[in-house]
Amino acid sequence: MENKLTMEKLVALCKNRGIIFPGSEIYGGFANTWDFGPVGVELKNNIKRAWWKRFVQEDPLTYGVDAAILMNPIVWEASGHVANFGDPKMDCKNCKTRHRADTLIEKHSKGTVAAEAMTNEEMEKYIEEHDIKCPNCGKRDWTPIRKFNPMFVTSRGTLEEDADKVYLRPETCQGEYINFLNVQRSARAKVPFAIAQIGKSFRNEITPGNFLFRTIEFEQMELQMFCHEKDSMNFYQNYKERALNFAKDLGLNEEHLRFHDHDKLAHYAKAACDIQYLFPIGWQELNGIHHRGTWDLSRHQEYSGKSMLYLDPFTNEKFIPNVIEYSIGADRLTLAILCEAYEEEKLENDTRIVLHLHPAIAPYKVAVLPLQKNLNEKAKEIYNILNKEFMCDYDDAGSIGKRYRRQDEIGTPFCVTIDFDTLEDNSVTVRDRDSMQQIRIKKDELIDYISKKIKFN
Ligand code: ATP
Secondary structure: OEOOOOHHHHHHHHHHOOOEEEOOHHHOOOOOOEEEOHHHHHHHHHHHHHHHHHHHHOOOOEEEOOOOOEOOOHHHHHOOHHHHOOEEEEEEOOOOOEEEHHHHHHHHOOOOOOHHHOOHHHHHHHHHHOOOOOOOOOOOOEOOOEEEOOOOEEEEOOOHHHOEEEEEOOOOOHHHHOOHHHHHHHOOOOOOEEEEEEEEEEOOOOOOEOOOOEOOEEEEEEEEEEEOHHHHHHHHHHHHHHHHHHHHHOOOOHHHEEEEEOOOOOOOOOEEEEEEEEEOOEEEEEEEEEEOOOHHHHHHHHHHOOOOOEEOOOOOOEEOOEEEEEEEEHHHHHHHHHHHHEEEEEOOOOEEEEEOOOOOOOOOOEEEEEOOHHHHHHHHHHHHHHOOOOOEEEOOOOOHHHHHHHHHHOOOOEEEEEOHHHHHHOEEEEEEOOOOOEEEEEHHHHHHHHHHHOOOO
16 A cells, blocks of 8 residues: 655645635636635535534533624734734745745754744844745845734725725634623523634735645634633643544544644743644644633723623632633645545555545545446436435446546545346445445445444544
């Protein structure tokens, strides 16, 4: 078995098999945007559903919301994004390309230097002393480092001169903080409780790229746990474990996952950690878990004038809850899952590409394949029964071997073949994607058989 995956191979497979297309392609594209195709939208929806099931449905302490993308601009003043959000950018004066100073230092030091902890002056000094050159043209002719605010700005208002400046949210979590009081009151929630959300975020990134890894528009799945300070470290540890288990349960290999605890923290933070995944481009952040203290609710209290104090009904203590945040990109996780699942498997006389996706997130659970066209009627009858329960594909074009390969390449866990015996005894052949073994079962047992194998717990 071999698996030499490159991003180029994955991008090509995704395009050919309707998983992910380059954005705005017929107009020459629009860099770092991607459109999920008929197969990819199922995969990403299944991943989002699995996350929601694990962290909202199965957790009585967590409430879901779906907040507006466009918010009162004061939200972004309170959050600190207007004044402080941004990455350290510098331009190459020679070839005019733009780069992130912290990323260049981290790459140059092979991850041994935590550039996130350095001031602009320290980074400039490091770049000079270590002679870090422009990765594009090879010269070292940098502008000074400046902060670049990656928030996309748009305007709201029908008359141009009165239009208000508003922002496309660069993170989803503010929608949870500003609904803390609403959720707490309407759900009669007692601290500790969490608010979760899945939604789009937008960042005008300085160095987007690497397929879905860093894009300018992406989805985040994240939750904020509001708790008393005395419980906060326990929740922090607990979410680290739960986040790791979720990644493993979705099929990511334990050896390709690791914790990366942050040395330098934001001034309000008490602890922070990423889970990194070994992508084809190296170890990179998959998700973050942050202990944010009382910073977020305190700031919203200050800017909105609304009290964020919680009165504990058991102890009568009044306090502003601490926040533990767990945040993971749905697109970045989809990329990790595709990388992990991809295999070029050598067979006796052939090679096949197969996506070993966990059946719960596979785009199609089953494909119905009549052996010959004149079996279409029976095959359609079975397809119409199965598609009430699962996403199913139907394919009657080409040889059965080619049809199996197509399903392997999109990770369909089961192929059901209809042959002439089916007409006689209502039995079908079920082929397993990973083992390629085939069994014969009655058509009436199919739903039960498949349902049991596609559970995500
Ligand atoms: P990075 O250091 O990679 O820029 P970050 O620390 O800014 O990420 P957070 O703001 O903590 O990331 O966002 C939480 C998660 O959202 C990340 O762990 C990642 O999975 C996802 N994410 C962040 N930015 C992007 C992006 N530009 N494209 C795709 N996913 C992203």
